[in-house]
Amino acid sequence: MSDRAFSVVRAGALTTVQDLGRPGHAHLGVPRSGALDAPAHRLGNRLVGNPESAATLETMLTGCAVRVRRATTVAVTGAPCPVTVDGRPAPWGAPCHVPAGAVLDAGPATHGLRSYLAFAGGIEAEEVLGSRSTDLLSGLGPDPLTDGAVLPLGDPHGPPAAADAVPHAGPVAELLLPFLPGPRDAWFTEAGLRTLTTGRFRVSPAGNRIGLRTEGPPLERARPGELPSEGMPLGALQVPPNGQPVLFLHDHPTTGGYPVVGVVPERFLAPAAQAVPGTPVRFLRLR
């Protein structure tokens, strides 16, 4: 393999390759996948001069460390974390130079959950259906990182666009999820719908890239039973029999049989990628 590559020194709890995903294949049962905190992924790419579609690493909670074979510009965005290069402090949220053979370590998130490592040139893992994203539900794309794995990098695209102020939405103390009701809000009682907008919910520890589970008062159903399977959108608030909404994230199944009480528009989803277990959740009805 060429020296445009990095090796994994510390894979961390869960580190995956992500880009903007593979939409357009839901009819074949293929989730869209892609970076959960898309703005952080896009920002990382911009900081190292990549197109926003280049693949980055999405690392969770404990961070990860990699050794680059050739000098590379790297930016760490998303959840704030201590960044070091060969043990020396390096900037977070800004491009930094990593010399050939040096180890870049993105440490545990100090706030939030998911940090992104963008490399000049992007990660050139094999594409599946036009995307390099790891899809944990159906096992498409590169495997989650393991210690010792080697991933190729592309050629740098040129200097990053100049920026003197970088907009960044920090992790939130309360996760606000604005939603549009439907398509199956009629499956819930008026009281059940009121519970959704007035109840105290919090982020459950059982979340993953497929869905963010919430804990709180159960939503009362107006009718029992299951639906015949139907198509499920990103941002669906699907309500399983326990009455507690699950917010469908990027690796969600493309069809499902539990009623969807409302849908959170995609532009409000990035904070959900950063909400740690226990974070209070408030559902806000948009109309």
Place this chain on the structure above:
Amino acid sequence: MRPLPVGEHGLLIELDGAEEVEALHAELLRRAAAGALPWAGGGPSERRGEIVPAARTVFLDGLADPRGLIAELATWDIPPLTIAGRPTVEIPVRYDGPDLADVAALWGSTPDEVVRRHSGTAFHVAFCGFAPGFGYLTGLPEPLHVPRRDTPRTKVPVGSVGLAGPYTGVYPRSSPGGWQLIGTTDAVLWDPRREPAALLAPGTRVRFVPVETTL
């Protein structure tokens, strides 16, 4: 036809039955190919949206103007479903599944008769889901519909051919599953390096061809 808005760019269209779903799905594909379904954030020739048929619904996502489409839908003349001229796939099957005898009992017949009826049925893919490349195939008459197993298997081998409710299907990869397994195939249902990746896309006609079991 009952259209239900889904979020900002989606529409779930509920229909009376599987045939209506397939007829509307075919019409939507025709219109999408002709550039007559405007997607949000994409040019007319660039498919950015999703068209997902399911048991009783077609789900559209990524539409520029879902409410406009609701108004337009009411004026559409949707041709009845024709499956002539669609691609046909033949899938060789060894009818050696662990539930073959149970299915024969549910059908009130013999294992040989199950093989004859299953391989003699003209199936087609009503919709996909569950896993990439998994197609829900319809075609068996109602008296031959069977329930799922009471206890799902924790591991169904790749290539298993199963029955559940109105459907038959082939597991594209090893996974848990509760379908009644009547056979196995070496056909590759899903290969992302192949174009198309899925052997069975919605609308594809399917015949199962019995092959000798090598002992």
